[in-house]
Amino acid sequence: MNEPVPGTFAAVLGALGTGLPNLLLQFLLTLALLALGTAIYMALTPFNERRLISGGNSSAALVLGGTVVALAIPLASLLATTPVALDLLVWGLVAVVLQLVTFQVASRLLGALGKMIEADQIAGAILLVAIQLAVALLNAAAMVPA
Structure with missing residues (x-):
């Protein structure tokens, strides 16, 4: 059997044919x-x-x-480091839950956050986003498989 020479067009097409379906599955799952x-x-x-x-x-x-x-940061980290779709799904759900818990905790700690946002007080929004992004970065770092 003649195997395609690495770096040739045939080898690239072969890799694309096997890798593209997995890439699309993982990308769509993450979205x-x-x-x-x-x-x-x-x-x-x-x-x-x-x-x-x-x-x-x-x-x-x-x-x-x-x-x-903030939701996308840990999901992107998982997408970049997790080759198995089931792992991506399970750990992706964990990442999403952690980010949603972060929002709930921050909202409770900040008190009248809902009223501040409804009143378009940008200071509360900035603080909430900063907290969410900080936790997202930590969440992403923790999600990298060993």
Whole structure:
């Protein structure tokens, strides 16, 4: 049998044919986890992000955008380091839960955060996003398999 010579077009096509389906599966799985986390976050908040953002509320937009990024950071770390889709799913769910718990804890510690965001007080939004991003970075570092 003639094996393709590494670096040739045939070898590249062969690698693409075997690797692309796995890449697409993992990428779509990660996007689904990101969408799920974002939807759950929006269900947990005491305010309606869509209504506030469509009304020009910068604080709501900042918090929702920061939440999406904070959810994506550990998921991206897992995607880069986890070759098995089932591991990505399980640990991705753990990462999403940790980020949602972070939001709940920060909201309780910051007290009237919902009212601050509804009133478009940007200071509360900045602090919440900073907390979420800090925990996301730690979460991502902890998720790297040994």
